[in-house]
Amino acid sequence: MKKAISIIAFFTILAMAVVLFLDKDKKPASDKIQVTVSTFALYDVSHKLLQNLADVNMIIPFGQDIHSYEMTPQDRIRIEKSKFFIYNGAGLEPWTKSFQSNKNAIDMSRYVKLRKIDSSHKDSSHEHYTYDPHYWLDTDNMIIVTKKLRDIFIKEFPEDASKQIIQNSYYYIKMLENLNKRFKKQLSSCEHDTIIVSHNAFGYLAAKYGFNVISLSGLSSDDMPSAKDLARLSDIIVEKGISVIFREPYVSDALIQSLASETDTMVEVLQPLANITKFESLQMRDYELMMNLNVKKLSFALECK
Numbered sequence: 001m002k003k004a005i006s007i008i009a010f011f012t013i014l015a016m017a018v019v020l021f022l023d024k025d026k027k028p029a030s031d032k033i034q035v036t037v038s039t040f041a042l043y044d045v046s047h048k049l050l051q052n053l054a055d056v057n058m059i060i061p062f063g064q065d066i067h068s069y070e071m072t073p074q075d076r077i078r079i080e081k082s083k084f085f086i087y088n089g090a091g092l093e094p095w096t097k098s099f100q101s102n103k104n105a106i107d108m109s110r111y112v113k114l115r116k117i118d119s120s121h122k123d124s125s126h127e128h129y130t131y132d133p134h135y136w137l138d139t140d141n142m143i144i145v146t147k148k149l150r151d152i153f154i155k156e157f158p159e160d161a162s163k164q165i166i167q168n169s170y171y172y173i174k175m176l177e178n179l180n181k182r183f184k185k186q187l188s189s190c191e192h193d194t195i196i197v198s199h200n201a202f203g204y205l206a207a208k209y210g211f212n213v214i215s216l217s218g219l220s221s222d223d224m225p226s227a228k229d230l231a232r233l234s235d236i237i238v239e240k241g242i243s244v245i246f247r248e249p250y251v252s253d254a255l256i257q258s259l260a261s262e263t264d265t266m267v268e269v270l271q272p273l274a275n276i277t278k279f280e281s282l283q284m285r286d287y288e289l290m291m292n293l294n295v296k297k298l299s300f301a302l303e304c305k
Contacts, residue, residue, distance in 0.1 A: 002254050024101050030055050033156060036095065038087040039066060041136035042108065042274045044287040045146050046086060049153060049168045050256040053161050054083075066274040071095045079104075080169050082158065090114055090133035092274070109133065111148045112141040115203055123192070134272060138204040139180040144286075146172050175288050183209050190274035191303035196233060196245040198256050205294075211302060215257055230259060237263045244301035246270035250276045267296050 015255065033054040037043045043058040050056055050168060060069050079085045079099055089098045089109030099105045114131040135141045150169040154162035187209045193204070200215035216225045225233075237245065237259070247253040253267065260267045271280075271290045274283045280290070298304075 026225075033084075034078075034082040034279070035084045035086065036091050037085075039136065039273075040233060040300055041189065041273050041287055042088065043084050043146070044072040045172060046149060048172050048286075049149055049165050051147070051168065053154075053157060053164065058275075060275055062276055063278040064074060065250055066092065069093070069095065075224065084152070086233040088133060088136070088274075090131045090135065091129050092133035106152065108145055109135065110150070112144050113138070115207060132203045134199075134274070135204055135272060137174040137202065137291075138208055139183075142176050142205070143173050146176070173245055177289065179291050179295075182292070186295050186299045187211065187302065187304055189305045190299070191305075192240060192242060193234070193300055193302070194240055194242065195298065196237060196242060196259075198247045198251055198253070201248075201274070202270070205298075211298075216259075219230075225255065228254070233259060234263055237265060242301075243303075244268050244297075246297070246301070247271060250275065250282070268301065 014040050026124065030223055033050075035054050038060065040058060043056060047056045050173065057078065058151060059071075059075050063251055077291055080102075082104055084106060085102065085104050086106045086108060087099075089091055089096075089107035096105070096107075100107065100138055109131070112135045114133075116131055117129055136145070146169055150165055157165065160166045183205075190211070193210070194212040194214060195206075197213055197215045199217040200213055202213050205211075206213045214233065216233065217230065236242070242265060243261075245256060245260055245263075246255040246268055247270075248267050249271060258269055259265075269276055271294055273287065273290055276285060276290065
C-alpha cells in the first residue's frame with residue numbers, strides 16, 4: 001500500500017514539474033490596453049502614437065494579401081477582447097461586417113477624403129467598390145487618421161500618457177508633411193506620366209502627384225485580366241516607351257513577369273502598404289521608410305529630373 005502511495009506521489013510530483021517546465025517560458029498576459037488593427041498603415045500610426053503604452057497588433061499576418069484574408073476563430077476572439085478594433089473600411093475588408101456594430105470598432109474611412117470611382121470606368125472586376133479604399137497612400141489622409149486616433153487614444157490614458165501621445169502625434173504628422181514635400185519635389189518634372197502596376201492601389205498617389213496608373217487588374221489584387229487586357233497593356237508600354245513596370249511583393253507576379261518579358265521591361269516592387277512582407281517586418285520597416293522607397297522607384301520609372 002505504501003509502495004502504491006509512493007508511486008502515485010512520484011508521478012504527481014513529476015506531472016507538476018512537467019507543467020512548470022512547459023509554462024516557465026510563457027509570457028504573462030499583458031495588462032496593457034489591447035489595440036487590434038486591420039492594415040499595416042493603421043498599425044504603423046497606432047504603434048507610433050502609443051509606443052509602450054498599449055499592445056498594438058495587426059490582425060492579418062505579415063506577407064498575406066489583405067484582399068484574400070480569411071478570419072480565424074482566434075482572430076475573432078482577439079478583436080472581441082481588444083479595447084479598440086481599428087479597420088480601414090471603404091469595402092477593403094469584407095470580413096469586418098460582423099464587427100462594425102461593436103462599440104470598440106472604428107472605421108477610419110468615415111473620417112478621410114475618399115476618391116469616388118468613376119462609374120463610367122467601372123467594370124465587373126471592381127464593381128463592388130464605390131470608393132477607392134487605398135486612402136492611406138495620401139499623406140493628407142494619414143494626417144487626418146493620426147489626429148483622429150490621437151483624440152481617441154488620449155481619452156483612455158492619464159494626463160502624462162496623454163501628453164506623450166500628443167507629442168508623438170506631432171512627430172508623426174511632421175514626418176507625413178516631409179514625405180509629401182519629398183514626393184512633390186521628386187515627381188515634379190518627369191519624362192513619363194504613366195506607370196503600369198499589377199493592381200490599382202495607387203490612385204491616390206497618382207491623383208495627388210500628377211501621373212496616371214494603368215493596372216493589370218482592378219482595385220482588388222484577386223481580379224484577373226483577360227488576354228485582351230494584356231495585349232492592350234503591351235501596346236501602351238511600347239507606345240509610351242515605358243521601361244519599368246511594377247508588381248506587389250506578396251501577390252503572384254507571373255503575369256507581370258510575362259508582360260515584362262514580352263515588352264523587354266524591368267520589373268520593380270511598389271509597396272501599396274496594406275501589408276508588408278515577413279522579410280520587411282524583420283527589417284523593422286515602417287510607413288516612412290516604405291514610402292521613401294516608393295517615391296525613389298516612382299521617380300526612376302517616370303524618369304523624373
